[in-house]
Structures are given as C-alpha cells and as structure tokens.
Amino acid sequence: MKRIGVFVCGCGTNIASTVDVDRVAEVASVMPSVVFSTSYKYMCSDPGQEQIKKAAEEHNLNRVIVASCSPRMHENTFRKAMSGAGLNPYMFEMVNIREQVSWVHSNKDEATQKAIDLIRMAVAKVERNKPLQVTTIPVTKKALVIGGGIAGMQAAIDIAETGHQVILVERSTTIGGKMAQLDKTFPTMDCSA
Numbered sequence: 001m002k003r004i005g006v007f008v009c010g011c012g013t014n015i016a017s018t019v020d021v022d023r024v025a026e027v028a029s030v031m032p033s034v035v036f037s038t039s040y041k042y043m044c045s046d047p048g049q050e051q052i053k054k055a056a057e058e059h060n061l062n063r064v065i066v067a068s069c070s071p072r073m074h075e076n077t078f079r080k081a082m083s084g085a086g087l088n089p090y091m092f093e094m095v096n097i098r099e100q101v102s103w104v105h106s107n108k109d110e111a112t113q114k115a116i117d118l119i120r121m122a123v124a125k126v127e128r129n130k131p132l133q134v135t136t137i138p139v140t141k142k143a144l145v146i147g148g149g150i151a152g153m154q155a156a157i158d159i160a161e162t163g164h165q166v167i168l169v170e171r172s173t174t175i176g177g178k179m180a181q182l183d184k185t186f187p188t189m190d191c192s193a
C-alpha cells in the first residue's frame with residue numbers, strides 16, 4: 001500500500017511570503033495516497049530532517065515528497081534523511097516551489113495554486129517510483145570517437161588532454177571531413193587544411 005508523506009518548506013519567508021505553505025500542506029493532505037502532510041520553516045535543518053524520520057515511523061510512510069528549493073541544493077540531503085528513516089532514498093520526490101514558484105511570482109493566490117499543482121504531479125510520480133539500489137560497476141577508462149571530422153578530432157584531443165586513451169575511427173582514407181575540402185575559412189582566411 002502506498003503511504004506518502006508531504007513536507008512543505010517555507011524557507012523562512014523566502015517561500016512563505018509568496019506561497020501559503022499551510023494551505024498547500026492542507027490541500028496536499030487529501031491527495032491520493034497521502035497519509036501525512038505538514039509545513040515547516042526550514043526543512044533542510046536538522047529538526048526538519050528529523051520530522052521526516054519521525055513521521056515515517058509514526059505514519060508508516062513508504063514515499064516522501066519535500067516541496068522546497070531546487071533539487072540541486074538539497075536532493076542529496078533529503079535522500080540521506082530517507083535512508084536515515086529506513087526508507088529507500090529513491091522513493092522520494094522534490095518539488096521546487098522556491099526558484100520555480102515564489103521567486104518568479106508575486107500573486108500569492110496564483111503562486112499557492114501553482115505549488116499545489118506541482119505537488120499533485122509529484123504525488124502521481126512518487127506513486128509510480130520503484131525502490132532502486134546503488135551498484136558499482138567497473139569502467140574501462142578509454143574513449144571511442146567515431147568520425148574524424150573537425151568535431152571528432154577536437155573531441156579526441158579534449159579527451160586525450162584529460163589523460164585518457166582515445167581511439168578515433170574514420171571511414172574514409174583521410175581525416176578532416178568537410179573542413180578539409182574547404183579552401184579558406186572566414187574571417188581569418190586561413191587555409192582550412
């Protein structure tokens with residue numbers, strides 16, 4: 001059975017001044033499979049993360065949504081909190097209601113409605129998430145570049161400069177591609193060959 005917890009962050013007043021976070025949490029509480037929903041000032045803080053762990057235990061959550069800032073900032077923070085709560089970290093979705101809502105809108109009603117819509121979408125997504133496992137596989141640190149035109153040659157040089165072996169494959173007898181067929185290149189009028 002799917003049991004989703006929704007946590008709506010106010011980011012101090014960063015989000016809360018433009019989005020009615022309490023209203024968002026209230027509407028989220030009656031979305032399908034949502035069994036717990038709340039708002040909090042700073043979800044990334046230790047007490048904020050602790051709320052996820054506590055709610056996971058008390059409400060037997062198996063999926064979590066945090067509506068806060070960009071995943072670039074705190075997705076890892078919350079995935080770690082998921083693991084700390086004994087949940088699979090990939091049964092988690094982060095909704096960006098700061099950069100994509102409060103920072104780009106000024107009408108509070110419309111911003112609140114947009115935050116609700118984004119959370120509704122995340123609920124539909126997290127319901128379909130599968131628990132993933134992290135695995136490590138050996139990688140051969142070599143590159144194959146197909147095509148010895150100007151782009152292929154430059155790619156091969158760039159990779160080689162990072163210290164990796166590169167194999168450049170070209171089907172014709174010469175490299176240079178279209179570039180080698182030109183007489184001169186604008187604006188320097190250099191010989192293209």
Ligand code: SF4
Nearest residue numbers: 009011042044068069
């Ligand atoms: S989780 Fe993001 S939006 Fe919430 S307080 Fe932390 S930085 Fe701000």
